[in-house]
Amino acid sequence: MLGIDDERFIRGKIPMTKREIRILTLVNAQIGVNDIVIDIGAGTGSISIEAAKIATNGHVFAVERKLEGVKLIEKNAEKFSVKNLTIINAEAPDGLSKIPKIDVAIIGGSGGFLNEILATVDKKIDKGGRIVLNCITIQNLSTALGWFKCRKEYKYDAVQVQINRLKNLGFYDMAEALNPVYIVTAFKINKIKAPNILIFQ
Amino acid sequence: MLGIDDERFIRGKIPMTKREIRILTLVNAQIGVNDIVIDIGAGTGSISIEAAKIATNGHVFAVERKLEGVKLIEKNAEKFSVKNLTIINAEAPDGLSKIPKIDVAIIGGSGGFLNEILATVDKKIDKGGRIVLNCITIQNLSTALGWFKCRKEYKYDAVQVQINRLKNLGFYDMAEALNPVYIVTAFKINKIKAPNILIFQ
Amino acid sequence: MLGIDDERFIRGKIPMTKREIRILTLVNAQIGVNDIVIDIGAGTGSISIEAAKIATNGHVFAVERKLEGVKLIEKNAEKFSVKNLTIINAEAPDGLSKIPKIDVAIIGGSGGFLNEILATVDKKIDKGGRIVLNCITIQNLSTALGWFKCRKEYKYDAVQVQINRLKNLGFYDMAEALNPVYIVTAFKINKIKAPNILIFQ
Amino acid sequence: MLGIDDERFIRGKIPMTKREIRILTLVNAQIGVNDIVIDIGAGTGSISIEAAKIATNGHVFAVERKLEGVKLIEKNAEKFSVKNLTIINAEAPDGLSKIPKIDVAIIGGSGGFLNEILATVDKKIDKGGRIVLNCITIQNLSTALGWFKCRKEYKYDAVQVQINRLKNLGFYDMAEALNPVYIVTAFKINKIKAPNILIFQ
Numbered sequence: 001m002l003g004i005d006d007e008r009f010i011r012g013k014i015p016m017t018k019r020e021i022r023i024l025t026l027v028n029a030q031i032g033v034n035d036i037v038i039d040i041g042a043g044t045g046s047i048s049i050e051a052a053k054i055a056t057n058g059h060v061f062a063v064e065r066k067l068e069g070v071k072l073i074e075k076n077a078e079k080f081s082v083k084n085l086t087i088i089n090a091e092a093p094d095g096l097s098k099i100p101k102i103d104v105a106i107i108g109g110s111g112g113f114l115n116e117i118l119a120t121v122d123k124k125i126d127k128g129g130r131i132v133l134n135c136i137t138i139q140n141l142s143t144a145l146g147w148f149k150c151r152k153e154y155k156y157d158a159v160q161v162q163i164n165r166l167k168n169l170g171f172y173d174m175a176e177a178l179n180p181v182y183i184v185t186a187f188k189i190n191k192i193k194a195p196n197i198l199i200f201q
Numbered sequence: 202m203l204g205i206d207d208e209r210f211i212r213g214k215i216p217m218t219k220r221e222i223r224i225l226t227l228v229n230a231q232i233g234v235n236d237i238v239i240d241i242g243a244g245t246g247s248i249s250i251e252a253a254k255i256a257t258n259g260h261v262f263a264v265e266r267k268l269e270g271v272k273l274i275e276k277n278a279e280k281f282s283v284k285n286l287t288i289i290n291a292e293a294p295d296g297l298s299k300i301p302k303i304d305v306a307i308i309g310g311s312g313g314f315l316n317e318i319l320a321t322v323d324k325k326i327d328k329g330g331r332i333v334l335n336c337i338t339i340q341n342l343s344t345a346l347g348w349f350k351c352r353k354e355y356k357y358d359a360v361q362v363q364i365n366r367l368k369n370l371g372f373y374d375m376a377e378a379l380n381p382v383y384i385v386t387a388f389k390i391n392k393i394k395a396p397n398i399l400i401f402q
Numbered sequence: 403m404l405g406i407d408d409e410r411f412i413r414g415k416i417p418m419t420k421r422e423i424r425i426l427t428l429v430n431a432q433i434g435v436n437d438i439v440i441d442i443g444a445g446t447g448s449i450s451i452e453a454a455k456i457a458t459n460g461h462v463f464a465v466e467r468k469l470e471g472v473k474l475i476e477k478n479a480e481k482f483s484v485k486n487l488t489i490i491n492a493e494a495p496d497g498l499s500k501i502p503k504i505d506v507a508i509i510g511g512s513g514g515f516l517n518e519i520l521a522t523v524d525k526k527i528d529k530g531g532r533i534v535l536n537c538i539t540i541q542n543l544s545t546a547l548g549w550f551k552c553r554k555e556y557k558y559d560a561v562q563v564q565i566n567r568l569k570n571l572g573f574y575d576m577a578e579a580l581n582p583v584y585i586v587t588a589f590k591i592n593k594i595k596a597p598n599i600l601i602f603q
Numbered sequence: 604m605l606g607i608d609d610e611r612f613i614r615g616k617i618p619m620t621k622r623e624i625r626i627l628t629l630v631n632a633q634i635g636v637n638d639i640v641i642d643i644g645a646g647t648g649s650i651s652i653e654a655a656k657i658a659t660n661g662h663v664f665a666v667e668r669k670l671e672g673v674k675l676i677e678k679n680a681e682k683f684s685v686k687n688l689t690i691i692n693a694e695a696p697d698g699l700s701k702i703p704k705i706d707v708a709i710i711g712g713s714g715g716f717l718n719e720i721l722a723t724v725d726k727k728i729d730k731g732g733r734i735v736l737n738c739i740t741i742q743n744l745s746t747a748l749g750w751f752k753c754r755k756e757y758k759y760d761a762v763q764v765q766i767n768r769l770k771n772l773g774f775y776d777m778a779e780a781l782n783p784v785y786i787v788t789a790f791k792i793n794k795i796k797a798p799n800i801l802i803f804q
Contacts, residue, residue: 001231002203002228003228003229003231020225020360020362023224023225023228024221024224024225027203027204027224027228028204030202030204112573136576136577137571137574137575137576137577138568138574138575138577138741138744138745138748139573139574139575139745139748140574141741141745142741142742142744142745145367145374145741145742149369149372156369157366157367157369158366158367158374159221159364159365159366159367160364160365160367160376160783161221161362161363161364162362162363162364162365162564162566162579162765163360163361163362163363164360164361164363164564164581164582165358165359165360166346166358166359166360166361166383166540168350168357168358169539171350171514171541172539172540172541172542173346173359173539173540173541174538174539174581175361175538175539175540175581175582176581177564177579177580177581177582178579179566179576179577179578179579180566180577180579180763182367313774337777337778338772338775338776338777338778339540339543339544339547339769339775339776339778340544340547340774340775340776341775342540342544343540343541343543343544346540346541361582363564363765363767363780365765365782365783367741370740372715372742373740373741373742373743374740374741374742375739375740375782376739376740376741376782376783377782378765378780378781378782378783379780380767380777380778380779380780381562381767381778381780403633404605404630405630405631405633422627422762422764425626425627425630426623426626426627429605429606429626429630430606432604432606547769547776551771551774558771559768559769559771560768560769560776561623561766561767561768561769562766562767562769562778563623563764563765563766564764564765564766564767565762565763565764565765566762566763566765567760567761567762568748568760568761568762568763568785570752570759570760573752575748575761577763584769
């Protein structure tokens with residue numbers, strides 16, 4: 001069932017995609033039962049694990065550069081009895097070459113290589129595929145918007161999601177803000193290439 | 202598939218629960234395949250229809266007081282080929298007496314009768330059931346929080362969700378705010394009654 | 403000059419009203435040069451000190467129950483060379499009896515006595531006076547709205563303010579959320595008393 | 604007095620900077636009594652007029668490309684008895700050459716020429732001057748952040764401000780969202796030029 005509570009995941013010092021962002025990201029990714037999913041910057045694996053529970057006949061590749069993250073993903077996969085998950089300990093786009101054609105790419109972290117990651121992911125996605133990004137910096141958001149804007153084979157939309165949790169303090173309920181996240185969702189609608197842009201110097 | 206785009210619903214002048222709020226509301230409701238769901242203040246029926254598509258072996262009762270809403274729900278049910286949906290044209294809690302035991306109550310509109318609606322819904326929900334409210338006024342939010350706070354048989358949490366959609370304007374993407382919504386989610390955990398509170402005067 | 407940076411105040415463990423909320427609160431309070439201002443739940447004194455710098459020929463009374471807060475207010479008053487400020491170490495509405503007629507009341511903390519504080523403050527404010535509240539809980543917001551709603555001698559409005567600060571991380575700017583605050587601003591427009599409400603039992 | 608209510612301004616179809624954003628923008632600009640201020644993309648003139656009321660011995664230049672805007676600024680200047688205001692009907696950076704050295708530049712609209720506007724404004728601002736931008740698109744925000752990031756003679760910060768106004772509906776108060784705005788504030792701290800960046804091709 002989609003929407004595992006944050007505190008149920010085994011967590012370290014690595015930031016984790018919060019439940020509401022995770023739900024909207026996964027719904028936007030429209031993962032099917034047989035889908036092949038790649039989760040780049042998988043962190044604690046919360047998105048990978050929920051994705052794997054949807055794609056029960058498919059497979060999820062979790063790419064994470066930090067060893068601490070890899071161990072957390074392993075532990076969480078075990079805790080939630082997820083088998084259809086392969087962890088790739090590499091810094092994307094490195095490590096992506098091993099992965100076959102995919103239906104869905106979820107990009108939660110890009111380590112400064114967002115353009116390279118998008119270019120690599122694009123080659124592995126056919127018409128009907130989806131790319132969903134969680135952006136917490138203006139620069140990555142701007143890069144992602146620009147990337148899809150000039151590629152006519154993608155249709156994208158983007159929303160900013162701000163969640164305030166009401167913390168129960170006896171009689172009172174006090175708002176506590178989570179950091180806002182931009183979710184960029186792109187669908188590959190056909191194979192028409194964007195026109196080449198020539199820059200004369 | 203959860204998360205139908207807003208523009209796909211046939212809409213009138215009645216306000217509609219926006220996609221992101223709808224998704225989080227439905228996920229919080231943890232609707233199962235066999236569940237009986239009641240959607241109070243169903244409006245255009247967007248939540249009812251998505252709920253009915255999850256509870257494929259269950260049933261959804263959409264309660265709506267306005268005739269315009271009833272007609273929109275009918276049209277949308279037809280458009281999305283939903284059969285397991287019964288529309289009740291009444292002002293809640295009126296009209297709820299006809300409904301059997303339920304697993305989930307989603308309250309999107311309460312027309313000034315939130316306390317009465319909660320009391321009526323409570324009688325129809327057993328341990329394990331869920332009540333999810335969408336509150337757009339401080340007063341209904343406050344009433345809902347207070348109602349669950351003093352009933353130990355419920356465990357609740359609440360979040361405020363604020364969505365800004367980035368509107369694509371050629372080169373630019375401009376943020377457009379949707380009105381924020383508080384989602385209150387309550388689980389009935391057991392049948393222990395809250396202690397009577399005596400007020401001496 | 404209005405809008406002192408948060409980090410310039412000497413701070414302890416007591417929560418401080420953040421700069422943007424402080425600015426909007428002080429502007430809404432429309433403090434004049436000769437005004438008498440009371441700051442209830444003064445905390446570190448950030449609002450009191452900025453108020454005192456506006457009401458240069460007036461006076462500010464900072465009411466704070468915690469000794470830690472009192473000491474911080476003293477230190478900050480010294481740091482910012484504020485003389486027209488009196489600290490009252492009491493739990494409001496206690497301690498307010500010593501204070502004369504006031505032009506502006508700013509209520510940042512109420513320690514569970516919001517109704518009593520509003521009733522006491524009301525007696526000290528004449529036509530033209532202003533009450534500005536910062537609410538971080540739904541219950542205090544709801545109480546404040548209800549209090550002004552049924553008193554025709556006040557005109558009120560309320561806004562929720564959510565600030566995300568972009569943290570500079572080299573090439574990147576990452577959004578960090580501050581907790582949202584509701585600012586309720588009420589003007590005493592005349593001395594017409596609200597009709598008595600009789601409750602028959 | 605800072606913080607004129609939105610409805611007091613004479614408005615047309617041109618978007619107006621809302622009160623809370625206007626207040627924070629003007630406070631961040633730290634306008635002094637003798638300051639020369641330029642307001643680029645002045646729209647209805649709400650910022651220009653409030654700036655002129657602060658810089659009573661200074662002057663405000665309101666740059667607006669649309670004739671409708673120019674007329675609104677004229678009307679509002681008359682309504683609020685503002686004399687120290689000159690309207691320049693031009694598309695920035697055109698029209699800026701007529702303006703002398705300035706202390707403050709407020710950029711509310713840039714019509715696609717943000718880089719050019721920043722370059723022109725930069726030449727007119729000495730050490731101690733301030734540039735404050737209101738960005739409603741991710742692209743202008745990104746451009747502004749990048750511009751200041753690589754110029755060591757500026758110190759900048761940025762916040763996103765999201766305001767929800769509680770609309771009074773009798774017993775109820777309902778949240779209505781205003782579109783969020785990013786406020787970027789930059790101080791010119793000294794005249795050290797950023798190192799030249801050489802791009803080898």
